[in-house]
Amino acid sequence: MNDRSRVILCLGIFLITYALTLGLRLYEAPAWDNPALSIQGEKLLATHDAYYWLAGAKDTSKNPDAALAQITGWVHALTGMQYGNLAFWLPVFVAPLAVIPLILLGRHWRLEEGALTAGVLTAGCLGFVLRTRLGFYDTDILALFFPLLVYVLLIMLFTPWLRSGWFQGKEVIKELSQENRMRFLLQSVGAGLIGMAYMWFYPNAGAVLLTSLGALVLCILVLAPSWRQTGWLIIGLLMFLGLSLGGPVSWLGVAALFWILQRKVEWLSTGKGLKWALIALGCIVVIDANILGMIWSGVMKVLGYAKIFSTDIRREGDLNLPMVVQSIREAQNIDWGGIIYRVAGHWAVFAAGLLGFGYVLYSYPLALIFVPVLGMSLFSFTLGNRFTMYGGAVLGVGLGFGLSLLLLRLHIRKSLRVVVQLALCLVVLLPTLEVAFGLSPAPILPKPYAQTFLELKEKTPDNARLWPWWDYGYAGQYYAERITFGDGGKHRGDILYPAAKVHMTHSPLQARQMMQYITLSQREEFAANSTKYKNMNEFWKPYLADPVAGLEDMGPEGAREFVRSLADKEYDWPEDLPPQYLVLSWENLRLAYWISFYGSWDLVSGQADPGRIQQVRGEVNFDLDKGHMELEGGTLELSGLDVVDHEDPKHFTWDNDTGIYALLNRITSELYLMDEKIYNSMMVQMLIRNPSRFEANFELTVDNYPWNRAYRAKN
Secondary structure, eight states, rough: OOOHHHHHHHHHHHHHHHHHHHHHHHHGGGGGGGGGGGGGGEEEEHHHHHHHHHHHTTOOSSOOOOHHHHHHHHHHHHHHHOOHHHHHHHHHHGGGGHHHHHHHHHHHHHHTTTTHHHHHHHOOOOOHHSSTTTTSSSGGGTTTTTHHHHHHHHHHGGGGGGGGSSSSOOOOOOOOOHHHHHHHHHHHHHHHHHHHHHHHHHHTTHHHHHHHHHHHHHHHHHHHSSEEEEHHHHHHHHHHHHHHOOOHHHHHHHHHHHHHHHHHHHHHHHHHHHHHHHHHHHHHHHTTTTHHHHHHHHHOOOHHHTTTTSSSEEEEEEEEEEGGGGHHHHHHHGOHHHHHHHHHHHHHHHHHHHHHHHHHHHGGGGGGGGGGHHHHHHTHHHGGGGGHHHHHHHHHHIIHHHOOOOOOOOOHHHHHHHHHHHHHHHHHHHHHHHHHHHOOOOSSHHHHHHHHHHHHHHHOOOOEEEOOGGHHHHHHHHTSEEEESOTTTTHHHHHHHHHHHHHHHHHHHHHHHHHHHHHHHHHHHHHHHHGGTSSOOOTTTTGSSSSTTTHHHHHHHHHHOOOOHHOOOOOOOOOOOOEEEEEEEEGGGGGHHHHHHHHHHOOOTTOOOOEEEEEEEOOOEEEETTTTTEETEEEESSSEEEESSSSEEEEEEEEOOOEEEEEEEETTEEEEEEEHHHTTSSHHHHSSSSSGTTTTTTTEEEEEETTTTEEEEEE
């Protein structure tokens, strides 16, 4: 097959794999054609983080310079599309681009047809599809494209200068002559620029790159024909690292080496010159890029995700504050069967992919570069479901290219190999296709919540501060264009504790004063340590300061007593504090356990005493005379019942001392049972009861009962 035919074949493979994996993601599009799933002409989105990038594009987030926020702004300016619609459609069109690196790898190995199965399993594996559906606008949309492109470029770059197999004899390998050396180093710079783009787009990419580069170093050490060749190959790798992970110092180091190559080529050709160049560039890159620090940080993150050590409690100053890892969906453990399903769709595909990858690894040693990300994927049972997306790519390499190698060894002609691969790629697509057929729209917040934020934009001053639960912070920054206390990037213990205390307290006075105290504390902390926050967004600066710095100064016992006193003692607060708005939502009932967990946290013991809440499904009958609720499993005595609908709420109480309360939403037919701790919280009471009950401390600003309410804390 000539080069022109190979190029045509590669283009055909791209069209097939891109169309198939795009079609998977577009299947649910008709179901989104519903007025309840749009607001002001924009689609609601399906992940919280999507609103972070959109708020950044509008310059209302704390980091408008983030890469995806800037990209969003550029695309918006270029196309004129509304931000929400861009974020809705872009994931499904961008994510399938992950097939491109596999096509390049197939061309490099002259196994083009293998990219059919490899590409489909990469871009179509369930773990990746579920994170790049319609409305799932996040860095995941290029989470496979960039690392796979880097890996393939490095394989193409280093292959000519290493032995072609692990166990070959003394084969003749091209030497890095002076002319070849310069070309190799320039190619290393080119790969480094791609790595730089990856790091710009996804700043946490360093761990993904470093683990795979460790595998590449092993290949160089084992497969290089001489120590001199090893030295130059390591220099090329350091150039890649310096450009990808380093800063101006590393870039100057790379430029200086090129200058020396031009002026002192004879000196570099000696063993001594090569050694000193290797040591100097290595020290510059390792120190400037903080490689050791990145390795340590990566290890600690993995240990945190893996729950190797306790992450329920973290010490910040003298306070025992809670951690959030286990309450985040993407960090939660999944079982082994779930990993197989998300990575390969079926045990048979998983096993065949692993066997095929072993065969590929035997035939092409540099495929070792894929092993670390395969490991991350397989350890998703403890690292969290987000990592499963990487496994499909590696198994795709094994299944697609492993099969091509086998058919090649059997002397099967190219055209037949293409037919076999095409059939196989359709087979491996079936499990994901079955799931795609069952998907339905799942916006991360309902239309009334978005409407509440839009009304707050109109009814609040620019310096207003919103207090929704942190999950909805980004949405508040986008729709309301206001600062929020807590969001998807700020949900450590110092955020969780005050936010949850405001939502869970039974005292309106304590809720109001907690909001005012935390805001004042952050302002004072910022004023005392303003240099710490010099690189932050100007408008946000005072509210990125440590919110519990004042509590830390009190010590654990003092802080606990002060927080308790906020419920009983009226304090004087500065009149110039920015207005504070507490935002309540029916959606919070799904999160009520965790909110009560953090809201009942003890700053001294580091222990929580959460309330209990359960959603009841199935047929239920109420005896309003006796306060009985009849379930399929028996009768339950209630202390109270609230029935909410489009009219005023209906409230019932009985003398039963069970402390169990029912909350029935007749609009959605949702029924929750909860204990007194959750029922009497501001999170519930301020949402469903008459707002006049709280007028001493709060003024109702937005009323979208029974879905959302927003109150201004009175000064």
